[in-house]
Amino acid sequence: MASVDHAQQGGGSVPALRYDAQTRGAVPIPPSQRGLQTVVAEPWFKVFDTGLVLEGPAFDRDGNLLFCDVGGGRVLRLTPDRRLSTVVRLDQLGPGGLAVHRDGRIFIAALDFAKSVGADVAVQPDGSGMQVVVPPEAGYMPNDLVFDARGGLYFTDFRGASTDPKGGVYYVSPDLRTITSVLPHLAMANGVALSPDGKELWATEFSRNLLHRVELADATTVTPFGTAIAYHFTGPAPDSMRADADGNLYVAMYSQGRVLAFNRNGIPIGQVLLPGREEGHNLRSTSMAIRPGSNDLYVVTNDGEGGQGATIFHAEAFAQALPLYSHR
Template sequence: MRKRGLTIAILVAFLLAAAGFAGAKNLYETKPVPKEERHKISEIVPAKAKWEKVVKGDGGFMEGINFDRKGAIWMVSPMSGELLTVKRDKVQQVRKYPGPVGAKFHKDGRLFITDITGVIHAYDPKTGKSETAVSTYKGQALNGLNDLIFDKDGGLYFTEPMGSSATNPVGRVFYLPAGSKEPVLFADKIAYPNGVAISADGSRVYISEFGKNRVLAVPAKNAPPSPETPYVFGQYEGGIGPDGLAVDQEGNLYVAHFQAGQIVIQDKDGFKYGTIRLPESAGTFTTNLAFREGYLYITESSKNEVWRIKVNKEGLVPYGLQ
């Protein structure tokens, strides 16, 4: 019996090692060195593309932009405590929350909303009812929350930045398995974790470390075995820090650079295409972004405006629209 157990243990170890080796080969396999610049921003934005103002809100601090299955825009405002939507080219209040910051649709039609009170609300647009999806971790109340993203299995990553900063990196990121009400700790010791996104292949999670003006890449909770470890995916200059994140179908990462008035684009290996700068008439509070039918939509929160620009890439289809 002991020999059988030892044999099974050896077999398991071999399989894990083989999987790790396969991951290592894929991760560290050499690639041709490019003769010229790796990228140009024209690969992302057509030469004649112009920014278009979509809508302007009356107040608050609009962010958390999403589209429902009918193509309607949904947003939140932590300053005014509003869940918002756009109807007849006007921003309209749907309901009030204490401090809604981020929002993402679930496949079942509910809109999950992070709140600065440390709660995730689940709002049903069909019935108008709202319930608490998450409020504690190991029996303790969560601190203020910020952004969230569903993975392909319906699991939910969300960030908890309140109380953390560049000099006090105690922010955390949690993962809520599909069908569960108890989150698990995914990453900690982060200087204000803000936006969050998942790579196109689902293998890594991108986290905006707002307090250090950079984006981290962390192996996803359910990623196959690999030697890849958390690392700095992108470091930025100017502005304050990265806010919302989005990924296109080729794996490129789009970063809303807060107080810089621009979007930074990187390929799946971290190399930069460049930036898309908002027009002079816009503000610099670039907070969130989303893809829709060939356009990249941006929320600019100092003037409460939504802008869009034509892009050459298609965004990943969000879990809520699958």
């Protein structure tokens, strides 16, 4: 039975609802998550003074942090000594997801918002030699991506809406010649991740606030009874995600300024909050990356019109990153 608060309004006799520390602000922590282990991340690098959208962080073989300036159509590189440069500019596409191949190539999921299509492209580490992997004419809206152990690529298709689930998760074969549907009928499929053994696929639905857990018999075949909705999110939507070496999953909560952490079974076990979220700042948390060989977690976000720009925040994950090049 819900507890009853007999607070009075002023000195009168009318029972009154009142804001408190747990309910003030635009995105209070839902009651079911208030008891989770919670840490507050630290500012690590101010990327822009304006609220440009950051997305898709991923580490390359040299320890550089790659990430996207979505509106500017750029993939950026931040060196370990925090020097920022542009890797590549995409013509009329907004890059959103990144994954680094074992040979060093950078695979980019990018959207053409005006035409509601997108592409997966690959470039060399210096940004040259662009190769189209999933062309715009295929009709997908690639949003995020992850490699499997064979070098095949899963990508999410961001099409659809809460009442019109046109998106899904697709698999590009290691030779980049075949695209296969793995998990169809999703509403704005967004984040995608794999368990350390590659036998479980995770995906988020941005438009229906869902976390999917999929057991795989092989790269493109779901086991019998192998799909489940592991979690229903509350409030603004789940965005991109990453897994660690223990199989834990980290999901960026867009417009909530935080990251939710789940264990290998999809049970919430912790959260990382971004500074200023109680006052409505740094809420547009889109994605994160874990530095290889460590449990250092880097979260990208922007403050929109709030005046605090676009920033990368730092905290520590439960476990170390997955091996950077586990695909053989």
